Amino acid sequence: MARWEFRLPDLGEGVTEGEIVSFLVKAGELVVEDQPMVELMTDKATVTITAPRSGIIVETRGGVGDMVPVNAVLVVFDLDSPSATPPRGSNGSSHGLSGDAGPSRPSDRPMGTVSPSRTEARPSAHGPGEAPRGGTARHQVTEVPAQPSGEVLGDVDRQYRSEAPLATPATRKLARDRNVDLRRVPPSGPQGRVTKKDVDAYVDAEAKRATPSSLPVHVRSSSTQSSHPSSAEQRVPFAGLRRRISQRLSLASHTVVPLTFVEECDVSKLKALRTELAAAAASNGVKLTYLPFIVKAVVGALRRHPGLNATLDEEAHEIVLRRYFHIGIATATEAGLLVPVVRDADRKSLLDIARDIDRLASDARAGRAKLEDLQGSTFTITSLGAKGGLLATPIVNYPEVAILGVHRIIERPVVRDGHIVIGDVMLLSLSFDHRVVDGDVAATFAYDVIETLQQPSRLLLEMA
Numbered sequence: 001m002a003r004w005e006f007r008l009p010d011l012g013e014g015v016t017e018g019e020i021v022s023f024l025v026k027a028g029e030l031v032v033e034d035q036p037m038v039e040l041m042t043d044k045a046t047v048t049i050t051a052p053r054s055g056i057i058v059e060t061r062g063g064v065g066d067m068v069p070v071n072a073v074l075v076v077f078d079l080d081s082p083s084a085t086p087p088r089g090s091n092g093s094s095h096g097l098s099g100d101a102g103p104s105r106p107s108d109r110p111m112g113t114v115s116p117s118r119t120e121a122r123p124s125a126h127g128p129g130e131a132p133r134g135g136t137a138r139h140q141v142t143e144v145p146a147q148p149s150g151e152v153l154g155d156v157d158r159q160y161r162s163e164a165p166l167a168t169p170a171t172r173k174l175a176r177d178r179n180v181d182l183r184r185v186p187p188s189g190p191q192g193r194v195t196k197k198d199v200d201a202y203v204d205a206e207a208k209r210a211t212p213s214s215l216p217v218h219v220r221s222s223s224t225q226s227s228h229p230s231s232a233e234q235r236v237p238f239a240g241l242r243r244r245i246s247q248r249l250s251l252a253s254h255t256v257v258p259l260t261f262v263e264e265c266d267v268s269k270l271k272a273l274r275t276e277l278a279a280a281a282a283s284n285g286v287k288l289t290y291l292p293f294i295v296k297a298v299v300g301a302l303r304r305h306p307g308l309n310a311t312l313d314e315e316a317h318e319i320v321l322r323r324y325f326h327i328g329i330a331t332a333t334e335a336g337l338l339v340p341v342v343r344d345a346d347r348k349s350l351l352d353i354a355r356d357i358d359r360l361a362s363d364a365r366a367g368r369a370k371l372e373d374l375q376g377s378t379f380t381i382t383s384l385g386a387k388g389g390l391l392a393t394p395i396v397n398y399p400e401v402a403i404l405g406v407h408r409i410i411e412r413p414v415v416r417d418g419h420i421v422i423g424d425v426m427l428l429s430l431s432f433d434h435r436v437v438d439g440d441v442a443a444t445f446a447y448d449v450i451e452t453l454q455q456p457s458r459l460l461l462e463m464a
Contacts, residue, residue: 002079003058007071009049011042011371017069018042020062021240025075029057037075040068041240045371053077065239167194170367173334174199177236241336252398257434260393261442265450266414268424273456277350284351291329292353294381294406296459297452299325299346302379305445308402309378312436319436328377328397329357331364332384338364339397341377350459381406394431401436404449405429 011018018040025037032054039048056078062068165182166189167175174196175182185202187194238246270293281288302309306321313320325346328339340360342353363369380397383406394405407427414423430446452458 004055004077004079005073006037006052006075006077008040008068008074010070011040011047015042015070015371017067018047019240019244020064020066020068021046022064023060025051025057025060027057027059031055031057041244042371045369045374046240047371049074051075055079065243165194166192170334171196171199177234178203179234179236245336248398249395252395256396256398256401258393258396258431259434259439259442260429260431261439261446262391262427262429263443263446263450264425264427265453266423266425267409267453268414270453270456271409271424281351281354286351286354287358288350288354289357289385290406290409291357291381291383292350293453293456293459294383294404294449295327295329295342295345295353295357296350297449298327298379298381298404300452300458300461301445301448303346304448305441307437307441308432308445310401310436311378311399312401312433322378324378326376326378328380328400329360330380330382330394330397331361333365333367335367338369338374339377339380340364340369340373341375343376379403383407388426391427391429393429396431396433402430402432402442402445405431 008018019042021039021041023038025031025035031037031051033051035051036048037051038060039046058076058078060075061073068074165185165187167182171194172182174180175185175194178199180199180202182194182199185194185198188198189195267290270290274288274290274293278288302325306323307319309322309325311320311322312318324344327342327345329342331338331340340363342348342356342360345353348356360369360373363373377397377400379400380394380403382394382403386408388405388407390407390410392405392407394403396403405428407429409424409426411422412425413420414425415421416423428446428450430442432442
């Protein structure tokens with residue numbers, strides 16, 4: 001048997017490794033060219049790597065949660081299989097990211113297609129202990145006889161109703177959160193798709209049939225004390241995006257020397273300007289929020305204070321001042337916090353920025369975010385809108401050196417021309433890396449942003 005090793009191809013600039021989220025093929029399986037083989041989490045996005053050829057899978061390397069570097073062997077093919085075909089590129093063309101061309105030999109670096117896919121795409125963790133499913137979409141429902149009323153879970157529940165269940169990313173996340181194996185859930189959606197209601201119904205059915213002495217397989221007892229016979233705990237895999245977020249936050253916590261500066265901002269004039277422009281924006285199909293104004297104010301301040309649009313190259317002992325302005329917008333999704341990037345914000349109008357923010361946020365929440373949309377920010381803004389609270393201390397989005405937290409607007413007494421009036425006030429919290437940015441510089445930057453937001457006519461000077 002001639003073996004051909006498929007290696008992890010180049011995933012893009014600056015990406016040197018990825019975490020295995022799911023193998024979509026298994027040993028002994030026949031795969032066809034362009035069939036998805038493995039999903040990797042890289043820099044908060046999931047990429048799908050497809051087969052560069054048709055053939056028989058001999059083995060897969062690594063397991064879910066493992067970190068694999070670029071050029072590491074992921075899948076081994078059997079070249080002697082009658083169904084095997086020459087790797088793509090053997091005719092002189094290249095369809096892979098590596099840019100190689102010409103015949104592929106076992107010693108060549110094999111090519112594959114890496115396609116940025118969903119933030120949370122076909123996760124492998126349908127339930128604890130589930131074997132990776134195959135890449136082919138075999139959705140055959142197995143009839144399971146109905147159980148007599150009150151019967152405890154038995155062998156019948158270990159049968160699979162579908163070997164490769166169809167479900168949306170949101171449904172898969174719900175299943176993981178509740179430790180449910182989607183292969184055992186009866187589907188009710190179109191084309192045999194498992195829905196959230198199906199997952200809820202499955203959990204309810206298990207709970208009704210369970211007894212204190214025989215808990216369902218998706219629940220583990222958290223106490224053996226007789227005084228709490230029904231107490232239980234749920235275990236959720238700490239993997240994928242959640243673990244990647246943890247790693248990045250830990251890196252920031254152990255690297256950055258954080259300091260937060262807080263000041264209030266009277267946005268009464270900004271509120272009036274936004275109300276005035278909202279109708280015109282809506283006629284252009286744009287919902288105008290406060291964020292585009294804040295982005296423009298931040299970009300103007302970054303131009304005047306480039307030390308906050310920087311990064312620290314610790315190996316070279318250099319502070320890198322970026323002359324481009326890619327603004328990250330922290331976005332809450334069902335899978336976790338993502339930071340899509342508005343690129344070249346200095347060159348865009350308020351309407352352009354509003355369109356970008358809406359598109360990026362929608363893609364992130366729907367699981368359509370592309371890898372390039374989640375990389376390369378130079379400064380980050382985080383806001384929870386009406387849920388923003390009075391104050392928080394945001395964590396610097398390392399390797400950036402500063403992040404601006406925007407909090408909810410409330411009516412408060414303010415002094416204008418010696419008179420106390422009611423104004424629309426919000427707090428801004430600027431966290432920064434004190435290794436790179438001094439407190440005086442950070443405060444000056446913050447007041448620059450505040451002055452622009454309090455006198456939004458200054459934004460005319462920042463127009464693209």
